[in-house]
Amino acid sequence: MGLAHVIALVGLLCMGLGLCMLLPMAVGLLYREPNWTAFLTGTLASCALGAGLWFSLRDTQAREMNHRQGMAVVALGWLAAAFLGGLPLYLSGDFLTYTDAFFEASSGFTTTGASVLTDVEKASHSVLFWRALTHWLGGMGFIVLSLAILPFVGVGGMQLYKAEVPSPTPDRLQPRIADTAGVLWKVYALLTGLEALLLMLGGMDWFDAVCHAFATLATGGFSNRNASIAAYGSAYIEWVVTVFMILAGMNFSLHFWLLKGRLRAWFKDEEARFYLALCTLASLAIALALFMAQGVGVHDSLRLAAFQVATIITTTGFATADYNQWLPFPVAVLVVLMFVGGSAGSTGGGPKVMRVLLVLKQSYYEFLRLVHPRLVAPMRFNGQGLDRQVVASIWSFLGLYLGCFVVVGLVLTALGSDLVTAFSASIACLGNIGPGLAEVGPAGNYAGLSALAKWILALAMIVGRLEIYTLLILLVPEFWRR
Amino acid sequence: MGLAHVIALVGLLCMGLGLCMLLPMAVGLLYREPNWTAFLTGTLASCALGAGLWFSLRDTQAREMNHRQGMAVVALGWLAAAFLGGLPLYLSGDFLTYTDAFFEASSGFTTTGASVLTDVEKASHSVLFWRALTHWLGGMGFIVLSLAILPFVGVGGMQLYKAEVPSPTPDRLQPRIADTAGVLWKVYALLTGLEALLLMLGGMDWFDAVCHAFATLATGGFSNRNASIAAYGSAYIEWVVTVFMILAGMNFSLHFWLLKGRLRAWFKDEEARFYLALCTLASLAIALALFMAQGVGVHDSLRLAAFQVATIITTTGFATADYNQWLPFPVAVLVVLMFVGGSAGSTGGGPKVMRVLLVLKQSYYEFLRLVHPRLVAPMRFNGQGLDRQVVASIWSFLGLYLGCFVVVGLVLTALGSDLVTAFSASIACLGNIGPGLAEVGPAGNYAGLSALAKWILALAMIVGRLEIYTLLILLVPEFWRR
DSSP, X not given: OOHHHHHHHHHHHHHHHHHHXXXXXXXXXXXXXXXXXXXXXXXXXXXXXXXXXHHHHOOTTOOOOOHHHHHHHHHHHXXXXXXXXXXXXXXXXXXXXXXXXXXXXXXXXXTOOOOXXXXXXXSOHHHHHHHHHHHHHHHHHXXXXXXXXXXXXXXXXXXXXXXXXXXXXXXXXXXXHHHHHHHHHHHHHHHHHHHHHHHHHTTOOHHHHHHHHHHHHTTOOOOSSTTGGGGGOOHHHHHHHHHHHHHHTSOHHHHHHHHTTOTTHHHHOHHHHHHHHHHHHHHHHHHHHHHHHHOOOHHHHHHHHHHHHHHHHTTOOOOSSOGGGSXXXXXXXXXXXXXXXXXXXXXXXXXXXXXXXXXXXXXHHHHHHHHSTTOOOOOEETTEEOOHHHHHHHHHHHHHHHHHHHHHHHHHHHTTOOHHHHHHHHHHHHTTOOOOSGGGSTTSXXXXXXXXXXXXXXXXXXXXXXXXXXXXXXGOHHHHHO | OOHHHHHXXXXXXXXXXXXXXXXXXXXXXXXXXXXXXXXXXXXXXXXXXXXXXXXXXXXXXXXXXXXXXXXXXXXXXXXXXXXXXXXXXXXXXXXXXXXXXXXXXXXXHTTOOOOOOSOGGGSXXXXXXXXXXXXXXXXXXXXXXXXXXXXXXXXXXXXXXXXXXXXXXXXXHHHXXXXXXXXXXXXXXXXXXXXXXXXXXXXXXXXXXXXXXXXXXXXXXXXXXXXGGGGGOOHHHHHHHHHHHHHHTSOHHHHHHHHTTOTTHHHHOXXXXXXXXXXHHHHHHXXXXXXXXXXXXXXXXXXXXXXXXXXXXXXXXXXXXXGGGSOHHHHHHHHHHHTTOSOTTSSOOSSOHXXXXXXXXXXXXXHHHHHSTTOOOOOEETTEEOOHHHHHHHHHHHHXXXXXXXXXXXXXXXXXXXXXXXXXXXXXXXXXXXXXXXXXXXXXXXXXXXXXXXXHHHHHHHHHHTTTHHHHGGGOHHHHHO
């Protein structure tokens, strides 16, 4: 099975995407917005392109695809989704250029949440709904990529998750993708529904509740309000969103096992323990700083700190405070969290908690080795001994990740951004976070950047979402010849 | 041989240090400065303390020390040197507090070059000479640490340099330390003398020429002028310093082999090739930016760019331009170079070129492994296959290095520094560079920081200079029990 059939399968994804555009079209009709036709055009274009690719390129003799081909389908699917998903946004009239529309769609499907809209509240309902839906679909896609494909290809230490994923048919990919998807998407949908319900109980209307629930579970971050979650002025809503962001930043298999009755699943998992401890510690440190140095009250300090920590570490990107205005210490804590990211198997971006944890563990083991040179203690993770190859994959991933961060930041400074804007935009897009600092901080947006900078950042989002190697590998001719 | 004898040996180092203080005393007498007595007191105090430690704690039955004990002696020696070296600075009256004097001495011995003096030109000659001499002695110490001790203990990939060091007696440490020191210090002294001579030919007086040559070969960066090298207004001097900084940032064994007639030694070494290529590329990129965007002339652009690249990558810290005032792109290039540092076996600080190179290589190999899963190609460095343990040591080192960078930066923000000052001061001190950005940029200094911040940064310099693990290991009781 070669490139042709892979592209044919991407055609199938395009058709699916086209059908999904019928939902925002329905929203547009419901709210009697004239630009609902943009989504009809999107549906027709996507379905036509998809059908064209499928019927002209599919290989009816194709055997079942392997994991590497699965990876190619997903990677190309993301690119296609960003390009096609931007089409109705552009046609809707809410975006000035196709560059802006492509940026927004990439930001949506990669669950980044960086926006070029300067006034979200003027956008049509269909556009807002589509933005939220791109998040939700992107989150679904990433769960499958990270738990059903990457563990078998061995990208960046995801080998560790081979055995962890709930699936009754572990040896073949296509049933496995279907099973994993079926099981985990139920959890994903359940949590989304639950959050939407809780938000409505807090006084949010159904439309905003659904959109924000989509954006939360996908750790996306698009909001329907300019002031993001702060616009609702409700501590209850902020806490609900905080809790669901933290849930969305955890491995969805753990939620599955929890729902199956294994009540200690969360706490038996080393990554989850480290993640929850980190969220707690960082929130307390920031709350203390806000309380002591900025004179914020106790509950407000905790609420603001927990929300901002959750939104950054899970790479969601909602805001309830303009942390650009905070003192340096709490900002620095948030910046450090940008380089941690969500858990492996969550919808979160960034380098991932698991990788950061294993790096710290490895540095500690190296230290032990220097103290006791003859003691050969293999490093362990969740009770398993760690293969050196896995650790090497993780280090390489992080090396490449930091390399991409540096290159994107350098290019942005060459395009004229100041240092803080450039490097924070780089990590905010590569890590699928959304807001950075300075010009692209939580109170700003990406509208002021040049078109070239927007294309580069949109590409960085996709590179980051595809865990870098997944996209890189497509560029190697040898990958296709095998 | 236990802790007691190790401390006795540190006592010997203290006596040596005390004798070295006679040199700045002589300079003080030569220039008829009344505070020459500060250095006499320093000599007496150091020799008395050293002799006390040596005669009370030495173990006359002690066998030859092993590499681990050698490492302990060096690490404790550095701490002792910083504490004792600060004494005459404090007594000289040129520093307001012992904190300031300790900061300056730490900065000297670690070859950092960060200063708390707001007006260097008012300082006495003896103080200026002592500052330069602490650099030179620190540079000597680091050459021995990194080429005669660390390769045998296996810190951060230095295992790779076991075979590279010129020494006729490879199996026993004490003769080897002496041999390595003898051989490499000759090269070091030769280059220092040559630079001093060339600087004098450019019109610098003997005193400034010697001090700047000391500071260049040690990649230290203390200057006798407030405007650093820019004060001499001589393109010739700037180019001389640039060339010698680049030489000082290379593995001194390579210079040794070159002098022995192996003319291609530099170009056969992968690290040296990468380092020289990086210097060239970064200089051209910055020169282009200065020329295109800031309207600087061709020769001036090249001169400013090459100097600033050399001063940052080699972690020297001299200045001929206030790059704080440059456009973001050239500044960003310099910041990236701060995270590279000098070559292994040079006097330069930072994470080291070799480690960065191997990280990039490993990420590329991991990529190859994903493309050809069955191809097992062991990574090579300078023609040797790389043991996985070596690569793991390097990754762990870098993980710990970045961890220290983050922690020091966070603490500085908690003490009130802004983000750019805090994190640039963190890397500038941990990497033994000297100047950072913003408040601690090339035109500023560290005088404005709080006493606590100064102690933390002085400690960071020592931690960085001792390649982190060397200092950490002393804190483990088990290290001493073996």
